[in-house]
Amino acid sequence: MKKLLLLGGGHAHVHVLKSMADAPLDGCDVTLVSPYDRQVYSGMLPGWVAGHYSLEDCVLPLPPLAGAATRQGPGDSGRTPKAVPKGFPRHPSGRGNNICFRQTAATHIDAEARRVHCADGSELDFDVLSIDTGTAFDPAAIDGAAEHALLVRPIEQFIARWQAARERLQPDDPVVMVGGGAAGIELLLAMHHALPNCRFALVSAANTLPGTVGPRLARILKARGITLYPATAAQRIFADRIVLTDGREVASACTIVAIGATAGFLIPAPGLARDERGFIETNHFLQSTSHTRIFAAGDCASMAGHPRPRSGVYAVRAGPPLIANIRKALRDEPLAPYTPQTRSLYLISTGNRHAIGSWGSWSWEGSWVWRWKDRIDRAFMTRYTAG
Ligand SMILES: Cc1cc2nc3c(=O)[nH]c(=O)nc-3n(C[C@H](O)[C@H](O)[C@H](O)COP(=O)(O)OP(=O)(O)OC[C@H]3O[C@@H](n4cnc5c(N)ncnc54)[C@H](O)[C@@H]3O)c2cc1C
Structure with a gap:
């Protein structure tokens, strides 16, 4: 079993999860790490503030999307696992999507040892890591x-x-x-x-x-x-x-x-290549320029040679090429290049x-x-x- 670790339930990763629900990854254990059990869709946040939407309208619950809250491991927050909704696609083998949702924050990435440390004390090894943790204001x-x-x-x-x-x-x-x-x-x-x-x-x-x-x-x-x-x-x-x-x-x-946005609050990851502002530097495969088994997308990342504004549009668009290259990386196949659109x-x-x-x-x-x-x-x- 290979191990795929997803950090953050951001705009690119919700597509990665959906894609795996539609076509599960064979021979792969997947873990999603997120400090919250939902992803707020920022595009609708002003509408919530104005009173046009309820908060439920603007959030994507992550455990159902991961489809495997029942596989929560020890050391998690102890919350009651949420049921996988009826009709949610299951893996033909009956193993579900084989995704473990861990509600905690990643605190340190050891890129060389291929290990991520989390706030709940857990240490998660990976064969392939994908980071979509957004940014914070300092x-x-x-x-x-x-x-x-x-x-x-x-x-x-x-x-x-x-x-x-x-x-x-x-x-x-x-x-x-x-x-x-x-x-x-x-x-x-x-x-x-x-x-x-x-x-x-x-x-x-x-x-x-x-x-x-x-x-x-x-x-x-x-x-x-x-x-x-x-x-x-x-x-x-x-x-x-x-x-x-x-x-x-x-x-x-x-x-x-x-x-x-500033990069100051990105998860510490000694040795992982950064751009001049501190964001994770990727090549046109959405792959770290220093570590071939690490991918990054959304606001936390910068693609060398293709600077783009940090916006949800670009994070969402990165979802399909990201999962395509994650699949290829897990199968040791050549990756496919991706050029983000110049306008949006x-x-x-x-x-x-x-x-x-x-x-x-x-x-x-x-x-x-x-x-x-x-x-x-x-x-x-x-x-x-x-x-
Ligand atoms: C009010 C507002 C309105 C906006 N409207 C628009 C718009 O209309 N159109 C547009 O294109 N852009 C918009 N943006 C910008 C947009 O929100 C961001 O560009 C977009 O959210 C970036 O997506 P992301 O996937 O990189 O990160 P995020 O959406 O920020 O997701 C990051 C995820 O990672 C999780 N995470 C954080 N730290 C950790 C950690 N240590 N370990 C594990 N998980 C972690 C977070 O909980 C979150 O789930 C808006 C922003 C704001 C603030």
């Missing part, structure tokens, strides 16, 4: 962020803390978003929709929005009465205010931080069942764009919900 990047701000990543922590903040916020309270990328602005507009009596502001150091989306979003932010602090950054966050790098102070009863469609919701779409330098908007986005997002959830 709270040390802004003084006071760890104590006083809601960090958008990890998303599970954001969900819990936003629910608490929402209960606590009173009419007229100032709410400040730090980070003017698509995710930050989408969340800000969703929060404004959910809490129209609060006062909202956006602190944005730079315009990172694709094509002509920036002017459209600027118009919408202005129309909603959201105060803008452009071309400046948060230097220090206190419980009741933010100090900006230009010296101004902004009152804030709730500060949310959605600045760019972005659909950015603006809180009120309205959205902006963009492709390259083109952009458009309307309630029909929101309905289009809603259909795409729900179709994604349906495709990867086992049962």
